[in-house]
Amino acid sequence: MNASGPSILNISCYLFVEINAPEALRDVLHTRADALGLKGTVLIAEEGINLFLAGPAPDVNAWVDALRADQRFASLAPKESWSTEVPFRKLLVKVKPEIIRMNHPTIRPDQSPRAPALPAATLKRWLDQGHDDNGRPVVTLDTRNGFEVDVGAFDGAIDWRITKFSEFPEAVKAHRAELEGKTVVSYCTGGIRCEKAALYLAEQNLGGPVYQLEGGILKYFEEVGGNHYHGDCFVFDERRAVDPGLSPAPHNEALDRH
Incomplete structure (x- = not known):
């Protein structure tokens, strides 16, 4: 918690890791984020996860801790910044062919x-x-x-x-x-x-x-x-x-x- 300044925690994070059932993970992560009132975008693909989320720090940290409990994502290391307001209007959790599109199949x-x-x-x-x-x-x-x-x-x-x-x-x-x-x-x-x-x-x-x-x-x-x-x-x-x-x-x- 950034006790002396803005209270909204913004995180960005990605991890390249094999995900065999991205649709199932999408549903779990959306439900958790929605229950905590978080806003932002989470992209999931067979090659990994890429996310940008914001909300009160305890809620953001609770979502990240739950994700890290899955061994595949234990090494997640979000980058943090702070703001006075949530800089996203809604929550989107999507499955994509790539978490960052390169169109070069040999690069995995x-x-x-x-x-x-x-x-x-x-x-x-x-x-x-x-x-x-x-x-x-x-x-x-x-x-x-x-x-x-x-x-x-x-x-x-x-x-x-x-x-x-x-x-x-x-x-x-x-x-x-x-x-x-x-x-x-x-x-x-x-x-x-x-x-x-x-x-x-x-x-x-x-x-x-x-x-x-x-x-x-x-x-x-x-x-x-x-x-x-x-x-x-x-x-x-x-x-x-x-x-x-x-x-x-x-x-x-x-x-x-x-």
Whole structure:
């Protein structure tokens, strides 16, 4: 509980894990969330779960604790932020073909070893010194849609102006020269897109290490603040963006265009 500030807890979380009966899980999770008065979106697929929920902290935590009691989801680690109001209008719990659509069937994080994840503090240190620990140049690769990048991004990040994540594989093929021989750190809002992106990049034999930023921008803000980042982070709820302190962002001109 954030006793000294806003009382509404917002969580975002995903986990790639095999789910054999997503429809049955959908019904259970919807019933629990509805009984607690939570709002937000929960996406379930055979490859895992992706969720954004908000409500009073005890109720949100009770829902998460119940989900973690299922051994498949014991490792869930929600990213938290706070607001004075619930930034969702309703509760949606849906079954989808993918929890993040890439349209690339060979990329199944639930069935593959996880791509190496880079802690926020390590990325900050590398950006501070201008190279990784082996002296190799580091590039940050934004895997989000162009309009999200406009709201805020890492300084000097590679941005291919994709309009949907399913365009990412073709963008890699068209721009691989920008990545070859470098240490590539893919990033996104909360980690889900860059987890799939890092697996795809690793398949491309780019001649250098490939990482995903652990927990995405939101975890980076939580652990090291806004170092080497300009602007805010777009979020898919009525707050529209959060600042590096994880508070609802003040007016951002880029949001007016979308």
